[in-house]
Amino acid sequence: MSTYSLSDGLASGAPRTSRVALLASWIRESGVGVLASIAWIAFGLSCLWWQDVGDWSRTHSLGIAAFIIAAIALFGTVGADYLGSAGQALHKRAPWLVALGAFLTVWEVATAKFAWLPLPFFPPPQAIIEVYTDDLPKLLDSVFASIKLQLGGYVIGATIGFLTGVSIGWSRAVGYWVHPVLRFIGPLPATAWLPIAFFTFPSSWSASTFLIALATGFPVTVLTWSGVASVSNAYYDVARTLGAKPSFLVLKVAIPAALPHVFVGLFMGLGASFAVLVVAEMIGVKAGLGWYLQWAQGWAAYANMYAALIVMSLLCSGAITLLFAIRDRLLIWQKGTVKW
Amino acid sequence: MVATALAEAVTYPAAGAALDIEQVSHAFDIDGTELPVLSDVSISVEPGEFVALLGPSGCGKSTLLRLVAGLDKPRAGRLREDEERIRRPHPSRVVVFQDPTLFPWRSVWDNVALGLEAQGILRSQGQRVDAALDLVGLASFRNAYPHQLSGGMAQRVALARALVNDPKILILDEPLGKLDSLTRITMQAEIVALWQRKGFTTLLVTHDAEEALVLANRVIVFSERPARVKADIRVDRPYPRHRGDPYLADLRRQILGLLGLDATW
């Protein structure tokens, strides 16, 4: 058959081949968009076609929303040329839309419709949507509490860690006293301090801030220190022959040269402090997403747990993205940095 | 012509300083054994003189320049700038190192501005940075970062970074080593023009006997490590000099002989 169409194409000349090519290129351009649209229509249908096995109030709205997304995916990718950068962005993410639509369809069918997955533990998408619409105030309160605690502890820990790191990297005397302390205390997981911190500090909030600062401070200190220590002497020589004073050597030579290391420390500190944040909220602070998770588990409200987990991962990922953005701004002089 | 731009932008006059290197010896400790590098070197440089230092690789030329800059202290002997002991670095003695060592986190302009910034006069004297960049022909690269430059361009930025400080003694450690022959000849002419205009004392280390003879009015030849002064040759020839000058060709043959190369060159 392929030989036939090949000879056919050759015989009948250019117009026909070009129409086929046009179709092929259209499918290549918009095919993914059409597929994404189909996947989301399937999701919408799966919501509306069968009866729910449980009692969920958002099934109908979710189905409608899925159809709207399907329409956006279709027109967005087919008409990407007319939509400028938004169309381009949509087009780039179309394969992910296909995967997401397919996943949601399977999830919907496997939970709400036929309960292939055991029910209270695997809630359907509409149950999670229901949490976002009906339990929003409490969830938002938790988000703000978590951000406040995390931000305070992280900024304090990063600042102290940075200053300590620069001091030990620069001054032998400071290094003599701080280095052993750092070696002794640093590797201890910050959560090990939890029981002591909660009864020595006046409030559970200050105790948690201390623990988050501790978890952040150690990697930031060590990496800042190693960054300052590894600055090539040639830079100091150049600066000194040009008349630089010690303060200039620290602020304008050592610190900028060490900054790539400092950022590695900041990333490590961020990861470590997330862990401490959640544990501290679960155990001591009666607020925040960690506490929300704990509370949801107590009530066997599994949909709320998933909803909180999703928010938490968005927040953590957002924080990392922000840090990457700051780094890319400050280290614009570096070639070939990792893109997040 | 571009040199004029820099000269005019500079507000205070700076003449060359005298440099006295008196019986200087130096050594390094490598794995517990002592490696003698300089052995009883004495050189007296008049204010405004242009002295070229020639010697085999690894004999100790860069080490001597570090002592003159005040970055290291000699094991024995004394160094003086205008009768004053050299104990620490000072912006009146600026070094262009063998390696350009630009600060990778600073743009070209900010690299050249380094000395003025360190001395706290950048705000009032910022136009000197532009003039120096013009001089080395890199005005259009003022916002580039060092990793975007070629080796030769980086070397020229390093030269501009030194010149902008208006030094009394300019210390050059093979500053033109990485340049292509054309840029090299242009830069040599610019250095001579600048030196004649400003009158700073110049110390130039080079591997190239011809470069030494075209630029300097005195050529000092060192022995193998540990470096001793093997010959001190005056080059009494007006500028601009011509490479084909038989007088210079004769001196060149003499110098290459001292460096252990036969006169067949």
Ligand SMILES: Nc1ncnc2c1ncn2[C@@H]1O[C@H](COP(=O)(O)OP(=O)(O)OP(=O)(O)O)[C@@H](O)[C@H]1O
């Ligand atoms: N910081 C140092 N520690 C130990 N040894 C050193 C140090 N700096 C230089 N040396 C040694 O001193 C000797 C002279 O070095 P120097 O850099 O002065 O040579 P040079 O004459 O400039 O050579 P080149 O022309 O190749 O640049 C070399 O043998 C080198 O190994």
Ligand SMILES: [Mg+2]
């Ligand atoms: Mg050298």
